[in-house]
Amino acid sequence: MRRLGAVAVAVALLVTGCTAPEEEALDVVVSGEPGERPTITYRTPLSVDETVSTVIWPGSGPELVEGRPALVDFWLEDATDATVVKESYSTNPTARILSAEDLGEDLYETLRGQRVGARLLQVSPAPGNGAADFPTVTVLDVLPTRAAGEAVPPREGLPTVTLADDGSPSITPSATEPPADLLTQQLLRGTGRQVAEGDVITVQYTGFSWTTGAPFESTWTSGSPVWFSLDSVPAWSALVEQPVGSQVMLVVPPSYPLGVTQSEELQGQTVVFVIDLLASRAATTPEGSAPDATAPAGGTDPTTEG
Structure with a gap:
C-alpha cells in the first residue's frame, strides 16, 4: 500500500450549527498520516438531517468484497461537543462483514466499493433507535486482511507454502525431521511497525501438522482476522521484531505450549503456523475496553454507527 503524506481535507457537508439561524455549509477537516489516528476539526454542535460520507483519500489495495x-x-466522536465515543487506534482494528445486515445501511454504503488503504469520513444524525442520542462524526481507515510484502526465499527443509486466491495458505510437508527448537521463517517481508514484546497482534493464521500437512485451526475458514496478546501464547513470542505486513512461518516443537486446544492426534x-501479521499495538486498557486473553482465537470490538 502506497504511503501518503500528511493530509488535511476540508469537506463541505450539509450540516449546521444548532444555534445558526439557518442552514449553512460547514467544513469538517480531517488531517493525519496513514496508519495514525486522525485529527478532526469542525464547529460544534453539529446537526445533520441525513448521513453524508466522503473519501478523504482513496485506497490502492484490493477492493472490499x-x-x-x-x-x-475507526475514530468516532459525538458531534455535539467533539468528545471521543469510541476508537480503535489505541487498541486493535475491528473486523466486520461487508453487508448491510452486519454494518447497518449507512456504514455499509460508506464502505461498499472502497479499497484497502482508503480513509473515509461519515457524518450521521442521531439514529433514534436507542443506540445513541447524538449525531456522530466518524473516520475509518480500511486495512488489509492479508499480508503483502517482498517474497523471502525460505530455507531448505521447511514445508512449502501455497496460497489460494483469497490468501489462505496450505502446505506440502517436508520430508526432513522437524527442528528441535522454535523456528521462524519470513515468507513475505512487510514494511510496518515491528512487533514488540507484550503487543496485541491482529492476524490471519492457519495451524498445520508438520507430519501430514493437515490444518487443525484456521481464521481463513471465515476469513475474519482475530487479535490477542502475545503474552497469552508463549510460542508466538518468536514474532517479536517481525514487521507488520509480513507473512511468517512459525515451526513449534511439542515442548512449547500453544495456547490452543489440540486434538489427541496433535x-x-x-x-x-503460517501467520499474516496485519496489525500490532502496545497492550493498553482504555476505559471500557480490554485486550482479549483468549488465544489464538481472539475477538473484535465492533463500531457503533447506528
Whole structure:
C-alpha cells in the first residue's frame, strides 16, 4: 500500500450549527498520516438531517468484497461537543462483514466499493433507535486482511507454502525431521511497525501438522482476522521484531505450549503456523475496553454507527 503524506481535507457537508439561524455549509477537516489516528476539526454542535460520507483519500489495495470481512480502524466522536465515543487506534482494528445486515445501511454504503488503504469520513444524525442520542462524526481507515510484502526465499527443509486466491495458505510437508527448537521463517517481508514484546497482534493464521500437512485451526475458514496478546501464547513470542505486513512461518516443537486446544492426534507433534501479521499495538486498557486473553482465537470490538 502506497504511503501518503500528511493530509488535511476540508469537506463541505450539509450540516449546521444548532444555534445558526439557518442552514449553512460547514467544513469538517480531517488531517493525519496513514496508519495514525486522525485529527478532526469542525464547529460544534453539529446537526445533520441525513448521513453524508466522503473519501478523504482513496485506497490502492484490493477492493472490499461483498459478504466478506473488512478490517477497519475507526475514530468516532459525538458531534455535539467533539468528545471521543469510541476508537480503535489505541487498541486493535475491528473486523466486520461487508453487508448491510452486519454494518447497518449507512456504514455499509460508506464502505461498499472502497479499497484497502482508503480513509473515509461519515457524518450521521442521531439514529433514534436507542443506540445513541447524538449525531456522530466518524473516520475509518480500511486495512488489509492479508499480508503483502517482498517474497523471502525460505530455507531448505521447511514445508512449502501455497496460497489460494483469497490468501489462505496450505502446505506440502517436508520430508526432513522437524527442528528441535522454535523456528521462524519470513515468507513475505512487510514494511510496518515491528512487533514488540507484550503487543496485541491482529492476524490471519492457519495451524498445520508438520507430519501430514493437515490444518487443525484456521481464521481463513471465515476469513475474519482475530487479535490477542502475545503474552497469552508463549510460542508466538518468536514474532517479536517481525514487521507488520509480513507473512511468517512459525515451526513449534511439542515442548512449547500453544495456547490452543489440540486434538489427541496433535499431542507430542511439531506444528506449523503460517501467520499474516496485519496489525500490532502496545497492550493498553482504555476505559471500557480490554485486550482479549483468549488465544489464538481472539475477538473484535465492533463500531457503533447506528
